[in-house]
């Protein structure tokens with residue numbers, strides 16, 4: 258133990274997985290961060306993937322400064338919630354009604370309660386390896402490191418906890434199911450017949466790099482869950498607004514019952530949205546204790562809402578996504594070409610403005626078993642080398658609208674230098 262702040266951190270996710278250290282940042286602007294020690298990095302982490310616009314976007318900052326003149330209004334509605342809810346309903350296919358909470362984890366746990374209350378069922382199917390935040394219900398089979406490697410597929414996975422302190426009673430209500438595995442989903446729904454309240458999944462898995470749903474998986478999964486009387490929840494906390502205004506659900510043409518949004522929604526200012534079909538959402542309106550409780554001091558806080566309104570204003574400009582996407586796609590292509598010409602095998606996988614980078618293979622990576630087979634030490638050495646060269650990688654790899662062509666060329670040049678030394 259060092260100072261009063263335990264371990265020097267407020268979140269265990271702050272520790273860099275490649276260096277084992279946390280970074281102390283004095284300023285974050287555009288695509289760059291400046292540490293308290295005066296080192297500048299081109300940032301590829303972008304605040305846990307929570308901004309598509311880059312750090313300190315002037316429109317978002319202007320909106321935050323303006324709203325602060327009204328005071329830090331907590332515990333009242335201001336009209337801003339309605340405005341942002343209307344924007345979400347306009348842009349996100351599944352959104353007919355919206356409630357705001359403060360964090361992604363809160364959105365997940367509240368939504369699990371909503372689905373249980375709505376269906377009067379207890380079991381939640383969670384995807385083996387997907388990250389859905391830090392609630393008791395979500396630290397089960399969370400990330401590729403906690404997947405059930407003994408499951409050959411076609412059946413539910415064994416629960417694997419990534420934290421101590423989760424009651425067995427909670428574990429008993431969350432059933433992990435392998436992703437992209439329709440027979441496993443079918444078998445699990447049959448095993449827990451009439452007991453499944455919902456399935457929660459991320460439609461694009463950026464938490465494990467960039468693993469996408471196999472062809473037709475989302476639609477088939479949705480049909481199976483609906484036929485079994487369950488609710489389909491897309492956790493788009495990370496994937497939301499990364500591929501376009503309509504999020505991953507629009508890209509894949511599959512409209513879930515409930516969508517969870519956060520991060521890019523408000524450019525990193527704490528805010529999350531539970532957005533879904535009016536029927537399921539109306540369970541929040543049923544008088545308690547029959548309905549589902551949703552609320553909190555910071556739910557729909559005005560700073561987050563002001564940031565979200567401004568962010569969605571920028572994202573909805575017609576040129577925004579095409580321009581960012583073409584710059585990002587050029588970067589992914591050039592990055593892969595750099596690796597192809599280097600002695601270090603590496604695979605770039607990308608969708609929208611986020612990407613995965615798997616060091617140690619030139620082959621597509623489509624499963625958590627394949628990630629497990631990669632050389633961890635080589636990955637650590639490579640990314641620690643990039644950080645040493647001034648390119649900051651942490652857990653989520655992002656290109657933002659603030660990454661200029663020059664920034665991205667520098668990133669490739671510095672990464673190329675590391676790739677030529679580490680193999």
Ligand SMILES: Cc1ncc(COP(=O)(O)O)c(C=O)c1O
Pocket residue numbers: 305360361362363365388389390391459464492493494495496519
């Ligand atoms: C898909 C997904 N769901 C939920 C969460 C949890 O959000 P928060 O960190 O705001 O609690 C995250 C955070 O990274 C996430 O990526």
